[in-house]
Amino acid sequence: xxxxxxxxxxxxxxxxxxxxxxxxQDMNHNSMYxxxxxxxxxxxxxxxxASEGTTDKGEVPxxxxxxxxxxxxxxxxxxxxxxxxxxxxxxxxxxARNRGTGANVLTFxxxxxxxxx
Amino acid sequence: DQQVxxxxxxxxxxEGRISILNCDYTNSMFDYFLWYKKYPAEGPTFLISISSxxxxxxxxxxxxxxNKSAKHLSLHIVPSQPGDSAVYFCAASGxxxxxxxxxxxxxxxxxxxxxxx
Numbered sequence: 001x002x003x004x005x006x007x008x009x010x011x012x013x014x015x016x017x018x019x020x021x022x023x024x025q026d027m028n029h030n031s032m033y034x035x036x037x038x039x040x041x042x043x044x045x046x047x048x049x050a051s052e053g054t055t056d057k058g059e060v061p062x063x064x065x066x067x068x069x070x071x072x073x074x075x076x077x078x079x080x081x082x083x084x085x086x087x088x089x090x091x092x093x094x095x096a097r098n099r100g101t102g103a104n105v106l107t108f109x110x111x112x113x114x115x116x117x
Numbered sequence: 118d119q120q121v122x123x124x125x126x127x128x129x130x131x132e133g134r135i136s137i138l139n140c141d142y143t144n145s146m147f148d149y150f151l152w153y154k155k156y157p158a159e160g161p162t163f164l165i166s167i168s169s170x171x172x173x174x175x176x177x178x179x180x181x182x183x184n185k186s187a188k189h190l191s192l193h194i195v196p197s198q199p200g201d202s203a204v205y206f207c208a209a210s211g212x213x214x215x216x217x218x219x220x221x222x223x224x225x226x227x228x229x230x231x232x233x234x
Contacts, residue, residue: 004160033221035224040126040226041226042123042206042224042225042226042227043161043206043208043224044224045221045222045223048221058221090160090161092160102149102166102168103149103150103151103166103168103210104149104210104220104221104222105151105163105166106161106163106222107163108160108161108162109160110158110159110160111158111159111160
């Protein structure tokens with residue numbers, strides 16, 4: 001019953017360094033998401049993948065890239081980290097939601113805390 | 118432009134009493150509303166949802182009320198228990214992007230509930 005697994009849980013980077021956050025889900029969900037949570041800002045969508053082979057920008061995509069490696073895995077890459085990217089990052093997955101179906105309930109991972117110095 | 122607003126950053130309630138968490142939204146295209154609960158160092162977990170065609174949904178101690186004309190929803194927890202102490206996020210589901218049938222969640226900033234024994 002792993003659900004959504006994120007690695008690493010913690011990471012400290014220097015400005016300009018690059019890194020990739022990994023995410024894998026074992027629920028056979030079609031859709032996957034990356035959110036960031038900042039104090040007083042709630043959860044903001046960075047990128048999402050509605051289905052394998054597709055990715056789209058969310059609310060705050062600048063400075064990030066994503067790869068939907070296969071149905072299970074969705075990675076988030078910071079090419080040149082900046083202090084403004086210090087945040088807690090959450091990966092989530094869900095069944096695809098189309099008009100006429102019920103609410104798309106997301107299952108979240110435990111989060112990855114990233115600090116950029 | 119915040120489409121989902123939780124105007125109370127925090128709320129304290131005595132154990133056994135009712136907790137009422139409020140949420141307002143601006144986008145009339147939202148057709149499902151969800152509440153998530155988040156404990157420190159964990160990912161958000163789904164609590165309860167409501168369709169925009171309903172005005173009430175109940176699940177045990179948790180009830181969500183929707184006033185569509187006022188674009189307002191609330192989560193009632195009765196009776197409140199110390200284990201309910203967490204951050205509660207209101208989320209709304211609606212179409213975004215250019216992809217047909219692409220529905221995503223927009224989150225509020227959250228309300229921290231403290232239930233005092």
